[in-house]
Amino acid sequence: MVSPIPEGFTAVTPFLIANDAQKVIDFATKALGAHTVSCLRHNDGTIWNAELEVFGAKVLIAGAHGDQQAFPAFLYLYVEDADSVFKQAIEAGGEPLMQTSDQFFGDRYAGVMDSQGNVWWIATRKENLSKEELERRANEFEKNKQQLNLIFLPHFLNRFNLLYGVPRRDVLRTVPIVADYLNLKVPLNIDLIIWMLLLN
Numbered sequence: 001m002v003s004p005i006p007e008g009f010t011a012v013t014p015f016l017i018a019n020d021a022q023k024v025i026d027f028a029t030k031a032l033g034a035h036t037v038s039c040l041r042h043n044d045g046t047i048w049n050a051e052l053e054v055f056g057a058k059v060l061i062a063g064a065h066g067d068q069q070a071f072p073a074f075l076y077l078y079v080e081d082a083d084s085v086f087k088q089a090i091e092a093g094g095e096p097l098m099q100t101s102d103q104f105f106g107d108r109y110a111g112v113m114d115s116q117g118n119v120w121w122i123a124t125r126k127e128n129l130s131k132e133e134l135e136r137r138a139n140e141f142e143k144n145k146q147q148l149n150l151i152f153l154p155h156f157l158n159r160f161n162l163l164y165g166v167p168r169r170d171v172l173r174t175v176p177i178v179a180d181y182l183n184l185k186v187p188l189n190i191d192l193i194i195w196m197l198l199l200n
Helices: 021-032 082-091 131-144 152-164 168-173 175-181 190-198
Strands: 015-018 035-041 047-054 057-063 074-078 095-102 107-113 119-125
Touching (some): 021 047, 082 107, 082 119
Parallel strands (some): 015 057
Antiparallel strands (some): 035 047, 047 057, 107 119
């Protein structure tokens, strides 16, 4: 009997679409030790669909093709040692977005972006918190939360412009939307605009 869920898969699987899917595969292989399980290609040699195994989890990757347009994604990984994996990801060409640090919710994590704009959050669980303790820390964090680091958001949005050809003026309009989604207080001020225009 055929299993309705293929072996090795869970109910939800990340599916990345990139302008250059091969670069994502190369990065995941070098940075995260990913193993390519299968890879189908179009007649022109571009990747149709690839199945990777990353730390025991499945990730699907395809190249932008026809109406299937590329769009960056965020992925959250749990690993044994976030510091060493983050270092390896940087050595593999990843762009650091956030250095490894301990977070109020019990994880130690860091952020790195691949050449196609996907952001990989690399985490290790350090504490198991009760629901009450997590809520207490979250409230405390909310009270003391500072404005988003102006290096991260402009850099991410500028990369979006470079990868997908979205005019900077349109990218700038997304700042309040992104900030609201992340529940961050980010003023669209002249400093942010200058950063956006100067980054390359």
